[in-house]
Amino acid sequence: MAANQDEVFEKVRHVLTDALGVDDDEITKGATLQGDLGAESIDYLDIVFRLEKTFGIKIPKGELFPDDILNNPEFVDKDRVTSAGLERLKAAIPHADFSKFEKSPLVSKMPDLFTVQTIVNYVEGKLVAA
Amino acid sequence: MRWIWIDSFVEFVPRVRASAEKCVTLAEEAMQDQGFGPPVFPPTLMIEGMAQTAGILVGESRGFSENVILAKIRRASFEGYAGPGDRLRYDAVVDSLDDQAAMTSGIVLRNGEPIGRVDLMFSHVNQAARVLDLPDHNFVFTEQFMSLYRSFCKSGSNEGKPVHGG
Numbered sequence: 001m002a003a004n005q006d007e008v009f010e011k012v013r014h015v016l017t018d019a020l021g022v023d024d025d026e027i028t029k030g031a032t033l034q035g036d037l038g039a040e041s042i043d044y045l046d047i048v049f050r051l052e053k054t055f056g057i058k059i060p061k062g063e064l065f066p067d068d069i070l071n072n073p074e075f076v077d078k079d080r081v082t083s084a085g086l087e088r089l090k091a092a093i094p095h096a097d098f099s100k101f102e103k104s105p106l107v108s109k110m111p112d113l114f115t116v117q118t119i120v121n122y123v124e125g126k127l128v129a130a
Numbered sequence: 131m132r133w134i135w136i137d138s139f140v141e142f143v144p145r146v147r148a149s150a151e152k153c154v155t156l157a158e159e160a161m162q163d164q165g166f167g168p169p170v171f172p173p174t175l176m177i178e179g180m181a182q183t184a185g186i187l188v189g190e191s192r193g194f195s196e197n198v199i200l201a202k203i204r205r206a207s208f209e210g211y212a213g214p215g216d217r218l219r220y221d222a223v224v225d226s227l228d229d230q231a232a233m234t235s236g237i238v239l240r241n242g243e244p245i246g247r248v249d250l251m252f253s254h255v256n257q258a259a260r261v262l263d264l265p266d267h268n269f270v271f272t273e274q275f276m277s278l279y280r281s282f283c284k285s286g287s288n289e290g291k292p293v294h295g296g
Contacts (some may be wrong), residue, residue: 084254
């Protein structure tokens with residue numbers, strides 16, 4: 001039986017508390033990993049590992065946090081993500097909410113796509129598919 | 131001062147686990163001039179001892195061909211201290227090992243009793259990846275560490291089984 005979203009959120013909260021060293025009450029569904037919770041690049045690997053252990057799922061490299069966007073000139077033009085890049089992002093991270101990012105697709109705003117809710121959505125999808 | 135905080139390996143199972151020991155002595159520089167009460171072995175150096183134990187375990191998995199650097203202390207908690215005359219043991223276990231990183235978990239024991247837990251994350255730094263502008267040579271697995279590893283391999287203490295690379 002798939003876990004409900006509240007159960008998934010609580011477990012994700014526990015993962016992020018341990019991985020990022022923040023307090024429980026800082027982990028809200030809308031909190032961004034980098035901006036609000038202070039995640040650094042090395043933390044993303046730790047988060048993936050802890051999610052795999054907590055939920056018994058396998059997270060292939062780049063599936064939760066895609067790493068092939070910024071280096072591709074087709075997807076990035078100076079400081080903006082191109083239309084092709086936006087489509088690629090949506091395909092790569094369907095679990096993210098693009099409503100704000102689409103209005104101003106700046107490269108500097110890409111990290112804001114990764115919120116606690118993004119992770120909860122991703123994990124839910126993996127559990128349903130399992 | 132040489133930066134080596136383990137004295138010898140007592141177990142080494144490639145890609146699985148390793149245990150190293152360290153004897154705490156009053157003669158060490160880290161035990162001097164602490165200025166308060168009886169001297170204690172700094173927990174930060176116990177973390178380093180675990181990092182060296184686990185780091186060699188991780189490095190061996192790729193034949194010591196890459197620099198393995200400590201990327202993150204995922205957890206470090208201690209319920210006790212060590213002092214002069216104590217024998218520390220670092221039991222490290224590989225939790226995950228792939229091209230990107232290695233995760234290890236470990237228990238710190240003092241005279242056979244658990245006093246701490248240290249979980250670490252290591253990154254492999256490929257010699258070809260120059261983004262960090264690192265030296266060309268292998269600056270992690272120095273002769274000091276390699277001699278510890280080789281001494282253990284030669285001793286045949288690993289449950290009687292050979293350890294490749296020894």
